[in-house]
Amino acid sequence: MLDKKFVLENDVSVQQNCDRRGVKVDVPRFVQQETACRGLQQEIEDLARQANVVSKSIGKAADESQREQRKAEGRQLREQKDAKQAELDKLAAEAGAIHRSMPNMTHPKSPIGDEADSVEIHKGITDVRSFQFPVLDHVDLAQQHDLVDFEGGARIAGNGFYFLKNEAVMLELALQQYALHMLIDEGFTPTITPDLARSEVLQGVGYIPRGPETQIYSIENFDLNLVATAEITLGGLYAGQFIEEDDLPIKLCGISHCYRTEAGAAGRASRGLYRVHQFTKVEMFAFTRPDQSDAMHKSICDLECRLFDGLELPYRVLDIATGDLGGPAYRKFDLESWMPGRGKSGEYGEVTSASNCTDFQARRLNIRYKTKGEKGTRYVHTLNGTAIAISRAILAILENYQQADGSILIPKVLQPWVGKDRIGSVES
C-alpha cells in the first residue's frame, strides 16, 4: 500500500505512475473522497469530544434530574456521532478500494513501457553454446534418460504435475545445497518454511487467495492456502513486529514448495517443466532500512548472477519495464537463462527475479523498526529474490549441457552432490 498522505500530496505523479504501470486508478476520485472523509472525521471527533465532556460531568451532577438530563444529552450526541460514522464508513470503503488498487511507485530508472521495453542490463559470463548436432528440448532429454514422469504426474494429480526420477532427484537436491551454501556464506539465515499460510499473510504480501483469477490453491474448510513462493512465508514472518534498527538488515532465505494454479496460462509455453503447478524454490528475502534497499536490491541480483555463473549457464538480466512490474515492486530485475530447446532455435526464459518492494509490503504487513536517532517508528523496506527455482534450473541444465553423444553433463559445482559427472553413458 502507498501512504495515503503521500498520495494526497502527490496526486499527479501517482496518477502518472499508475498509467505507466497500466493500472486503471482514478486518483482524483480518491483524493476527493479521502478529503471528504477527513472533514467528516473532524465532525465525528468533535461530537466524541462533546460526549466525553458530558459523560465526565455526570458524576458531578447536582441532583437526579440533572443527571438524567445529561444522560439524555450524551445519548443524543453519540447517536449523532454514529450516524456520521456510518456515512464515513461508506465513503472510506470506496476510497479504500481505490487505495488498495494502487501499485507501488516506480524507480526512476525503470524503463517505461510494456514487456518489450524491458532493458538488458547485464549478460552472464558463459556464452550461449552453438551446438553441432540437432538439439533436443528438456522433455525429450528427460524421457530419454528417464528423469521426469509427466504421465505419472498427470495421472495422480493432473496435467502440470510430475515425478522427478533418478538423476533429476539428485539434481534437485544438489541445486538446493549449492544455493544454500552460497547464501549462508553471504550471511543469509537458512530456513525451510511452511508450505501453507493463512489468507491474511498472503494478502499482506500482496497475493489474493480465493478470487476468480487466483493463482493460489486454497484448502477447503480451512483458512489456509498453498504458498506460491516462500516470499509469502518469509515476508509474513515479521508481520506486526517491531524490529530493532541495529538488527537491520535481516537476510533470510527459505526453501519451500511453490504451488500455482497458473489459471489462464494454458498453452502458453506450457510444455514440460517450464510452467508447472508445483516446484521447489530457494528464495531470498531481506528487510532493510529505507536507505539500504537499493544496494540490497543490487546485491540480491548479483547473487542470482553468481549462482548462474557458477552453474555455467548463459543468461541475461533485464530491468523490467513499468507495465510488467506487478503491484508491490518498485523495481524488478529478471534473470533469463538461455534455453536451447525452447522455440525454434532456443529462447531466453525467466529463471529468477529480484524485486525491491520498498515500504509497500511493510505497510500492509505492519513491519516497522524503531529509529535510533529520531523519535518514533518507520516502515522497513522489503526485498525478495529467487535464488533458484529448481524446475526451471533443471530445465536449463538439461538443455544446455546436452552432448552430441546423447549424454548430459552435470555442472561442475553440482557434481559433489549428484555423485557423478554425467547423465547417460558415453557411446563409443
Add this chain to the structure above:
RNA sequence: GGAGAGGUGGCUGAGUGGUCGAAAGCGCCGGUUUGCUAAAUCGGUGACCGGUUCACGCUGGUCCGCAGGUUCGAAUCCUGUCCUCUCCGCCA
C-alpha cells in the same frame, strides 16, 4: 479428537464500570558518578489519524486479538469469532 488456560505498551506483566492510555519491571534515550566499559543513581520514554506552529511544542480523537452488543461512560460486563499455550489421546 477430549479437557483447561489465555490474548493488555518494544518485551514481561498488573489491572473486574468513570480518578486508566493504562501499575511495576526490563529495554531504550538523556543527565550525574567512575580512568574506559560495566555497575549505581536521577529524569524521560506507546502507537495511529487529525488540527495548530518556521520550529521546540501545544491540542482533539482512536487504539487493551478481531467484530458486534449493553451503558451517559467499557481494557473491565454480554455475544460471536480468530489465534496461542498447557494436559490427555492418536499419529510420522
